[in-house]
Amino acid sequence: MGLSRRDCIKRAAAAVLWGCVAAPLAAQAQTARPVVLIVGDSLSAEYGLKRGSGWVALLEKKLGAEKIEATVVNASISGDTTAGGRSRLPALLAQHKPDVVVIELGGNDALRGLPLDMTERNLAEMVRASKGADAEVLLLGMQVPPNYGRAYSDDFAALFASVAKDQGVALVPFLLKSVADVANAAELFQADRIHPRESAQPLMLANVWPALKPLLK
Missing domain, CATH: 1.20.5 (Single alpha-helices involved in coiled-coils or other helix-helix interfaces)
Known part of the structure; x- marks a missing residue:
């Protein structure tokens, strides 16, 4: 009809x-455009550096050079701990709706001598919250100098790998590889011997990029 x-x-x-x-x-x-959310501490917040020279700023330039359209949100705060990151992450996830969350926290936990099991729990919860928001996760590992004691140093480094394995997320074992573990390390750090100089920032990005790029679908 x-x-x-x-x-x-x-x-x-x-x-x-x-x-x-x-x-x-x-x-x-x-x-x-996919959103990459960086949740970190002073290592990602350009502490002691001129604006635009930190590894996160270099990441934005790298994305442009690679013709990868993505928005980078740097929510890093100098002095932040895993507890601080865990408490502010839900609001960040709701506000920015990231496709990828990069977690760079834990160093200040070690500097303050906080219990390692607490650091591990906080990181695991941040990973779970990010995955619950449908975001890919990249965990950036950290190490502490041997003067903290061999057992503590080894256990601290291992907790990042443990969280990444248990949660099934990507891992950079040591953000400061080729910066803190080289013969000329003193030349790559600021006077406080904690925060890398501008010359070290490309090396940090070089550690992050191979693990981050596959997550930018």
């Missing part, structure tokens, strides 16, 4: 209306 003239007009109008709605939605989908 054929359609009446009125039904044909209604269908044509509906098609036009749907086209007007669908076109902006399709354009929005095409232009949506």
Whole structure:
């Protein structure tokens, strides 16, 4: 049975209306940029560096050079601990809706002598919260000098690998590889011997990039 003239007009109008709605939605989908959220401490917050010279800023430039369209949100705070990161992460996830969360925390826990099991629990909870928000996760590992005691140093380094394995997420074993473990390490650190100089920032990015790039789907 054929359609009446009125039904044909209604269908044509509906098609036009749907086209007007669908076109902006399709354009929005095409232009949506993945969001990379960095949750870290002073190592990611450009402590003692001029603005735009830290590894996170270099990451933004790297993305441009690689023609990867992504938005980087640096939510790092100098002095932050895993407990601090855990407490502020839910609001960050709700606000930025990241596709990838990079967690760079734990160093200040060690400097303050906080219990390692607490650090591990906090990191694990941050990973779970990020995954619960449908984000990929990259965990950046840290190490402490041997003067903390061999057992403590080994256990601290191992907890990052443990969390990454248990939670099934990507890991950079040591963010400061080729910075803190080289013969000329003193030249790569600021006077406090804790925070890397500007010259060390490309090395830090070089440690992060191979693990981060595959997550930028």
